[in-house]
Amino acid sequence: xxxxxxxxWKMNGxxxxxxxxxxxxxxxxxxxxxxxxxxDFLVCPPALHLTIVKxxxxxTNAPVSIGGQDCSANDNGAHTGxxxxxxxxxxxxxxxxxxxxxxxxxxxxxxAYISEKAGRALISGLxxxxxxGEQEEEREEGREFDVVAKQLRESxxxxxxxxxxxxxYEPVWAIGTGKAATTDDVAAMHSFIRKTLQEKLADAGxxxxxxxGSVKPDNAGDLFKVENVDGALIGGASLKADQYLGxxxxx
Ligand code: 13P
Numbered sequence: 001x002x003x004x005x006x007x008x009w010k011m012n013g014x015x016x017x018x019x020x021x022x023x024x025x026x027x028x029x030x031x032x033x034x035x036x037x038x039x040d041f042l043v044c045p046p047a048l049h050l051t052i053v054k055x056x057x058x059x060t061n062a063p064v065s066i067g068g069q070d071c072s073a074n075d076n077g078a079h080t081g082x083x084x085x086x087x088x089x090x091x092x093x094x095x096x097x098x099x100x101x102x103x104x105x106x107x108x109x110x111x112a113y114i115s116e117k118a119g120r121a122l123i124s125g126l127x128x129x130x131x132x133g134e135q136e137e138e139r140e141e142g143r144e145f146d147v148v149a150k151q152l153r154e155s156x157x158x159x160x161x162x163x164x165x166x167x168x169y170e171p172v173w174a175i176g177t178g179k180a181a182t183t184d185d186v187a188a189m190h191s192f193i194r195k196t197l198q199e200k201l202a203d204a205g206x207x208x209x210x211x212x213g214s215v216k217p218d219n220a221g222d223l224f225k226v227e228n229v230d231g232a233l234i235g236g237a238s239l240k241a242d243q244y245l246g247x248x249x250x251x
Contacts, residue, residue, distance in 0.1 A: 003039045025245065042095055118157045129167075149192075190211070190228035
């Protein structure tokens, strides 16, 4: 299975910087075409920048998919300020990230709500990247497996399958801290996630499980060697084309 190199740009940048970033990624991929033998590429810009980034990708034929960082649980209609999964699909998104720990924290999103959003996104034909991960104190208390199992059981909609769903394990304490999880911890959690998915999905063996949390070019090689690590969900390092592509080169 190719590794999915997914950049979560979060709430960063301007139209100009988004254009600079996607064009630098496109040029880098043009210069290193063999990267697409081992990796699939995805960027998730802020909602307001999705269209210009999509247009730039289409203009250069760069082998990069785009995705949203969130979507509404509702169908189109009277939901001021929200972005629907139909709208994301309409402008050419292939993926949407759901249940990121920053949304769980900033917007008090529960796993049940994330499951509703995911069900809606799948109806729109998007693939969903469902994020799970424990807080630091939950790990200190030895509860990381229970927390992640509960998030998985409650966040996945019944329509999920390996073809339309990706799981991202992002321990909250590793996000933006420069303190990635150890390869032993990642190995244990990713294998646990795959086993837990087997309760619900007949094709759990084929589902992609990404690791996220302080992934950089210098730790990506070791992380990618870990069994059941099928790619990375990258925050800070995805905002620099050389680092984003450096992570792919580490495959
Ligand atoms: P960092 O790579 O900045 O730690 O962020 C990870 C993340 O939250 C990706 O969704």
